[in-house]
Amino acid sequence: MAKTMAAADRLSRTLDEWRHWDLPAPLTHPPLLGPLLAQGSGHAIYEILCTPPLIGRIRHQSTRLAETAFGTELTAWKAAALQGIAPGVVFCDPAEQAIICQRLAPMDAPVSGRALGQLCHRIHQLPALSDKLTLRSDIGRYLERLPDHLSRAWRSVMRAGGVEDAMTRLEQDTPCLCHNDLTAGNLMREGNELVAIDWEYAAMGSRYFDVAIAAECLSSAERVLMVNEVFGAAADEALMNAGDCIASLVTALWEHQYATAQAPDPSTWLNGRGGA
Secondary structure, X not given: OHXXXXXXXXXXXXXXXXXXOOOOOOOOOOOEEEEEEEEOOOEEEEEEEOOOOEEEEEEOOOOOOOOOHHHHHHHHHHHHHHOOOOOOEEEEEOOOOEEEEEOOEEOOOOOOHHHHHHHHHHHHOOOOOOOEOOHHHHHHHXXXXXXXXXXHHHHHHHHHOOHHHHHHHHHHOOOEEEOOOXXXXXXXXXXXXXXXXXXOXXXXXXXXXXXXXXXXXXXXXXXXXXXXXXHHHHOOHHHHHHHHHHHHHHHHHHHHHHOHHHOOOHXXXXXXXXXX
């Protein structure tokens, strides 16, 4: 509760800059802070009471290990917004790590593999960033934050699960800009278009990791459709397996840090990988 109130107070200060917001028509009255719409592991989302409909996002906890994460996210987000695959940014406050943006419609049905693949493909065409996805060091830091006995258990199953080989394959893949967190909760719609939100993990990396993260919400049949949209007939099976391995590991270690109730134990993760 205290974190939520502190986040609301910080976002209220950002609203004081409303005269500087980038809108087609300037606001004629100060906007008001509306109710809390959602709260995730790192951000709180509030309705902004004004016309046009806007939302405010404010960070209440750091979930990205890179120090440059906010600036990188904003660069990728704005580039995506220009292509119609992210909500338009109206104002940002780097000091408060707050963003005012266009309000879009939530998903009213499960996303199809074809639509998700098309969105991934468009993201991968965005201009390159200077920041690279740091999966190896991120995994190392997650492990360092675990209790010693749990860290040792994870390192053991990582050796058994072929993590080093998988990581090396991804690192040798040709990098492009990836969202790296296209989970179901980070998808919305603008009209008939699928749009991605929450770009904090955006960085240069392997498409195969990006696709593996996104495909976690799909059935096997829909996953095939997604892969075809992104790679066509050129999909590399070894890289697909590597992406699946590292995506499932990163998700599991992230859950141990930020969503402990749903975090798998190491042996469960390894068994889910087929034991090797």
